[in-house]
Amino acid sequence: MWLKEYKRRLKEAIEEGKIPIAIERASESYRRNLQEAIERFPYTIELAQEVRAIKEEAIRNLDSLFEEAKRQFEKNRAKVFLARTSEEACEIIGSICGNRKVVVKGKSLTAEEISLREYLEEKGYEVYETDLGEFLIQITRQRPMHILSPAIHMTREEVSKVLSAYLKKEIPPDIGEEVKAVREFLREKFFQAEVGITGANVVSAQTGTLILIENEGNVRLTSGLPSVHIALVGLEKLVFSLSQAMKVAEVTWRFANYTMPAHVSLVSTPSKTGDIEKVTTFGAHGPKELYVVFLDNGRRKLAQDPIFREALYCLRCGGCLYECPVFRLVAGRFGDRYFGGIGAIWTAFISGDLKKAAPLAWSCLTCGRCKLRCPLKIDTPQMCLHLRSLLVDS
Amino acid sequence: MGLLVPKPLLFLRDNILKKGSLLALPKAKWANDLNLPKEGEYLLFGGCGYQYLNVAKTFSPIGQRMEGLGLDLERGLRFFKWFSPFLRFFLSGRNPLRSALKVLSEEGIEVSYLGEEEPCCGGPLYFSGFRKDFLENLSSKRDFLSNRKKIIGMVPSCCYALKELWGLKDLVEPFPIFWLKNKKKKRRLKEPLKVTYHDPCILSRYLGVVEEVREILWDIEGLTLVEAEASGEWANCCGGGGGFELVFPYVSKELAKRRAEELLSTGAQIIVTACPGCLINLEEGVKALGRKVRVLDLVELLEETEVVA
Numbered sequence: 001m002w003l004k005e006y007k008r009r010l011k012e013a014i015e016e017g018k019i020p021i022a023i024e025r026a027s028e029s030y031r032r033n034l035q036e037a038i039e040r041f042p043y044t045i046e047l048a049q050e051v052r053a054i055k056e057e058a059i060r061n062l063d064s065l066f067e068e069a070k071r072q073f074e075k076n077r078a079k080v081f082l083a084r085t086s087e088e089a090c091e092i093i094g095s096i097c098g099n100r101k102v103v104v105k106g107k108s109l110t111a112e113e114i115s116l117r118e119y120l121e122e123k124g125y126e127v128y129e130t131d132l133g134e135f136l137i138q139i140t141r142q143r144p145m146h147i148l149s150p151a152i153h154m155t156r157e158e159v160s161k162v163l164s165a166y167l168k169k170e171i172p173p174d175i176g177e178e179v180k181a182v183r184e185f186l187r188e189k190f191f192q193a194e195v196g197i198t199g200a201n202v203v204s205a206q207t208g209t210l211i212l213i214e215n216e217g218n219v220r221l222t223s224g225l226p227s228v229h230i231a232l233v234g235l236e237k238l239v240f241s242l243s244q245a246m247k248v249a250e251v252t253w254r255f256a257n258y259t260m261p262a263h264v265s266l267v268s269t270p271s272k273t274g275d276i277e278k279v280t281t282f283g284a285h286g287p288k289e290l291y292v293v294f295l296d297n298g299r300r301k302l303a304q305d306p307i308f309r310e311a312l313y314c315l316r317c318g319g320c321l322y323e324c325p326v327f328r329l330v331a332g333r334f335g336d337r338y339f340g341g342i343g344a345i346w347t348a349f350i351s352g353d354l355k356k357a358a359p360l361a362w363s364c365l366t367c368g369r370c371k372l373r374c375p376l377k378i379d380t381p382q383m384c385l386h387l388r389s390l391l392v393d394s
Numbered sequence: 395m396g397l398l399v400p401k402p403l404l405f406l407r408d409n410i411l412k413k414g415s416l417l418a419l420p421k422a423k424w425a426n427d428l429n430l431p432k433e434g435e436y437l438l439f440g441g442c443g444y445q446y447l448n449v450a451k452t453f454s455p456i457g458q459r460m461e462g463l464g465l466d467l468e469r470g471l472r473f474f475k476w477f478s479p480f481l482r483f484f485l486s487g488r489n490p491l492r493s494a495l496k497v498l499s500e501e502g503i504e505v506s507y508l509g510e511e512e513p514c515c516g517g518p519l520y521f522s523g524f525r526k527d528f529l530e531n532l533s534s535k536r537d538f539l540s541n542r543k544k545i546i547g548m549v550p551s552c553c554y555a556l557k558e559l560w561g562l563k564d565l566v567e568p569f570p571i572f573w574l575k576n577k578k579k580k581r582r583l584k585e586p587l588k589v590t591y592h593d594p595c596i597l598s599r600y601l602g603v604v605e606e607v608r609e610i611l612w613d614i615e616g617l618t619l620v621e622a623e624a625s626g627e628w629a630n631c632c633g634g635g636g637g638f639e640l641v642f643p644y645v646s647k648e649l650a651k652r653r654a655e656e657l658l659s660t661g662a663q664i665i666v667t668a669c670p671g672c673l674i675n676l677e678e679g680v681k682a683l684g685r686k687v688r689v690l691d692l693v694e695l696l697e698e699t700e701v702v703a
Contacts (some may be wrong), residue, residue, distance in 0.1 A: 388523025
């Protein structure tokens with residue numbers, strides 16, 4: 001029973017037949033690009049080993065890292081919250097938004113985890129996703145199919161149809177034209193918006209610094225133009241120092257196939273100036289207020305688990321998904337909020353429950369290619385086997 | 395227990411716990427006429443996968459087709475149970491284990507075999523999450539280990555279970571490793587062939603056996619090895635792994651087709667692999683593509699070669 005509906009969806013995806021073509025293209029270029037990137041920056045492999053140790057240490061000390069980050073961000077004149085559940089996180093962010101009605105958003109898997117956009121839209125906010133892929137997902141009312149390329153399953157022809165209908169003018173099936181049309185549309189939204197919401201790829205506790213990695217430039221605009229910047233951050237993103245955080249960031253973007261990202265933002269304080277009489281005044285060209293909302297939602301408990309805590313080391317580079325034979329066939333249908341084998345673990349302990357995770361746990365071939373690709377060598381197949389034994393005992 | 399456990403896996407578990415094997419059928423029928431000794435320094439560990447190869451090969455496409463037509467596999471399973479007294483007729487026929495014995499004896503290596511007394515390695519219990527059953531099942535079965543110099547593991551997942559989970563480490567050797575260490579004679583194909591090799595997940599990524607198989611193949615006269623783009627430790631899965639083929643037969647067959655396609659694109663005349671699961675799935679994949687290329691186990695390929703005098 002519990003498996004039937006899931007199996008039906010997988011079969012449907014396979015019969016539809018277009019996912020494999022799109023992902024096959026994406027996987028091939030992922031591998032080619034990554035190989036070139038590693039040849040250009042061969043130290044990345046060693047750096048990844050170092051990052052594994054950094055993450056192990058950070059997850060061991062999650063509580064004290066949070067205390068340190070809170071202290072430092074507050075010194076930086078940011079306001080810090082700790083949300084225990086996704087509901088709490090939504091409420092906190094809703095109350096910060098208050099009567100500011102237009103919100104722009106950067107892509108954030110953590111926001112996806114708590115269904116933040118849906119929550120805000122229900123409360124009457126006008127929310128715009130500003131990442132191109134995420135924007136396409138929003139206007140087609142679908143679920144993202146990949147953590148970094150949410151619209152990985154859509155071809156340029158489909159995008160042209162979708163955009164033409166939404167923008168009410170003819171957009172040709174040309175990728176350049178499509179990008180330009182979305183840029184024009186979103187430009188004014190950035191200026192209208194009073195709140196910008198982003199995630200963060202990694203956070204330095206010692207300095208109170210968010211690191212935001214991106215290619216499109218939308219995150220800089222989202223975090224820079226509106227008068228309020230809210231960052232929603234999973235607790236597992238914390239590491240101790242800024243130099244550690246930069247190492248984590250570099251391994252993340254390299255394996256996320258950015259080679260070098262177009263932009264990396266370090267955000268520590270609200271925008272400020274001391275140009276008149278050396279008096280620090282907040283709210284210069286950028287946001288006047290900075291809020292950091294840390295999300296627990298099961299992370300602190302998971303960090304105590306000797307087997308499954310490894311799932312918290314995940315940098316969300318998405319490399320494993322390109323290697324997963326099942327994902328390559330059915331994309332995000334092998335997943336819930338989080339995808340693939342690692343997604344089974346996150347679904348079980350963070351974004352869902354054992355019941356939601358069950359079909360995913362059995363969908364893992366345990367073939368081991370994800371582990372081979374993972375920069376941190378996270379043993380997802382073994383965790384899936386452990387998850388199965390939890391299901392057996394449940 | 396087991397509300398969130400797929401029924402086919404519960405079926406296998408019950409078989410292992412009650413009858414000591416995956417399908418609760420006689421294991422040694424393939425070797426009935428061979429009178430193999432039970433004692434000896436070299437023990438061939440056949441494994442359910444090869445011992446039941448012909449049953450599995452007959453019934454796995456049925457499961458896949460049923461799902462493809464939208465029929466309920468769980469009902470099929472009940473049918474299978476009801477049918478099981480007749481299944482023993484499918485136990486004989488082609489069997490790579492016979493090929494293994496033949497090529498080993500050509501090297502002057504005689505092996506022992508436990509026949510019906512061969513214990514189940516428990517691997518399927520472990521891979522299906524029946525961890526407690528696996529551990530309980532483990533302790534009682536170690537008698538057969540005494541006075542053995544090597545256990546030659548034929549099924550990769552049995553090798554993994556015995557080596558890593560039973561903790562037998564060096565005592566157990568996957569066939570390709572044992573063969574490479576012990577063979578002395580040069581072999582050649584009767585006529586030149588282009589061959590591609592599919593790395594089984596457990597053999598390559600779990601046990602690290604990648605180059606050894608290639609050394610065996612390179613050493614055969616007349617054999618040209620053509621590698622698929624995804625090969626070695628990066629080989630794609632055939633779609634059957636960890637019980638997946640039983641829970642998701644339809645998806646499994648799709649994956650098999652895709653892997654078969656990758657392997658066929660090398661232009662090989664024969665696909666070689668070294669795992670009963672891969673053997674079954676790749677054969678189905680090749681068939682589904684409407685191709686006639688043979689899929690052979692490594693030991694079957696060796697059997698087709700002749701010793702160079």
